[in-house]
Amino acid sequence: QVQLQESGPGLVKPSQTLSLTCTVSGGSISSGSYYWSWIRQPAGKGLEWIGRIYTSGSTNYNPSLKSRVTISVDTSKNQFSLKLSSVTAADTAVYYCAREPMVRGVTYFDYWGQGTLVTVSS
Amino acid sequence: DIQMTQSPSSLSASVGDRVTITCRASQSISSYLNWYQQKPGKAPKLLIYAASSLQSGVPSRFSGSGSGTDFTLTISSLQPEDFATYYCQQSYSTPIFTFGPGTKVDIK
Numbered sequence: 112q113v114q115l116q117e118s119g120p121g122l123v124k125p126s127q128t129l130s131l132t133c134t135v136s137g138g139s140i141s142s143g144s145y146y147w148s149w150i151r152q153p154a155g156k157g158l159e160w161i162g163r164i165y166t167s168g169s170t171n172y173n174p175s176l177k178s179r180v181t182i183s184v185d186t187s188k189n190q191f192s193l194k195l196s197s198v199t200a201a202d203t204a205v206y207y208c209a210r211e212p213m214v215r216g217v218t219y220f221d222y223w224g225q226g227t228l229v230t231v232s233s
Numbered sequence: 234d235i236q237m238t239q240s241p242s243s244l245s246a247s248v249g250d251r252v253t254i255t256c257r258a259s260q261s262i263s264s265y266l267n268w269y270q271q272k273p274g275k276a277p278k279l280l281i282y283a284a285s286s287l288q289s290g291v292p293s294r295f296s297g298s299g300s301g302t303d304f305t306l307t308i309s310s311l312q313p314e315d316f317a318t319y320y321c322q323q324s325y326s327t328p329i330f331t332f333g334p335g336t337k338v339d340i341k
Binding site: 146157171174207209217218219220221223225226 | 265267269275276277278279282283288320322324327328329330331332333334335
């Protein structure tokens with residue numbers, strides 16, 4: 112059973128960089144045809160896809176966040192990471208990591224981490 | 234960008250009711266539509282993928298239909314554990330994904 116677990120600071124100051132890591136257990140991050148995504152959800156609001164990475168290092172980002180986002184992968188640690196720079200209060204949200212299998216062109220998020228709340232405040 | 238809308242934004246229903254939630258895309262997305270259930274304080278859970286395929290382990294009272302721009306999620310007989318918020322998500326414009334705003338199902 113694949114499990115994902117987010118980790119990182121719960122409080123980030125405005126203008127600084129938010130950094131989170133997702134640790135994958137129960138399977139190798141490099142096995143199979145999977146993308147690994149970050150998704151966030153402000154309190155009481157809907158879900159926003161941030162970006163994804165393939166184990167080759169290939170990335171895709173939400174155009175609305177692209178200038179501030181970097182996603183990387185460390186296959187030796189079975190982890191992938193998110194960096195979001197120049198944060199403001201609008202970046203306060205629960206951040207989820209998720210797995211996205213590629214099955215004959217169909218894609219969806221089948222495993223999710225429990226989520227971690229990141230608050231941007233001085 | 235493909236925009237997703239859902240209706241209603243919330244509904245009240247009783248255990249045993251048949252519940253239908255609608256999701257509409259701003260342009261045709263073929264059958265690239267997924268449904269998720271989210272309970273308070275929890276991560277979303279995949280219910281339906283590719284518009285009508287039931288994810289493994291999901292009860293058969295959940296079903297999905299539609300193609301093009303209009304989709305529905307149906308719960309044939311609402312159970313106490315089904316009170317939650319439901320989101321649709323398009324994967325047509327991969328690698329850019331968008332979610333609907335959600336439909337909250339609560340107890341009547």
